[in-house]
Amino acid sequence: MIKSELHEKYSYLFEEELLDEIEKVGVFKHVPEGEQLMDIGETIFYMPLLLSGAIKIMREDTDGEDLILYFIETGDTCAMTLSCCMGNKKSEIRAIAETDTELIMIPVKKMADWMGKYKSWQNFILQSYQDRLKELLEAIDTIAFLKMDERLLKYLRDKAMVNHDDTIKVTHQNIADDLHTSRVVVSRLLKSLENQSKIKLHRNSITIVDM
């Protein structure tokens, strides 16, 4: 079961021997929606390879308030673990399962081995690093340059994307927490987005009209 899923999702990236090694040392894990995978300051021992689902990556401000950075999906890995093999052992971010997620945990010490051994692994790591960096820059742009209503719309679209569903199950308060603003502001902006026919509001859920 693990084997078939692993091959299905990663055979286009990795050669057979590497897939076999991953299978041998990797630990399969199912993470239910909402569960925290990693917290700020925690030591990283495993690098996660996503098989299905999505994970929300959050940063924390000085008062302990959260702010969403981005989502990672199937085929992605965590950039934090990548910088880990360069000496950083503690996580700078918090990771929470956005949906039910299946992943394979690979011991961090294997990463360095495989870097020299498998070209495909090296490519994957470098590519992931690049992807994450790009997403981080995008997150900065979003926070710095977009107005709240644009941020909100982007958030909703991203969320719909990773959930593969244009109806999102959230409360206004949940959104406010993720975007680091207040519930009242979210309610008002959502209302105006609804008036622009971009979304439809229901209790505990929001439907995106035009993707």
Add this chain to the structure above:
DNA sequence: ACATTAAGTGATT
């Protein structure tokens, strides 16, 4: 029927 939680709104800073 009542309590609780989510959402809507005016006014103020």
Add this chain to the structure above:
DNA sequence: AATCACTTAATGT
């Protein structure tokens, strides 16, 4: 955009 204060609507017990 944040906060307060209050209202209204939906849902659970």
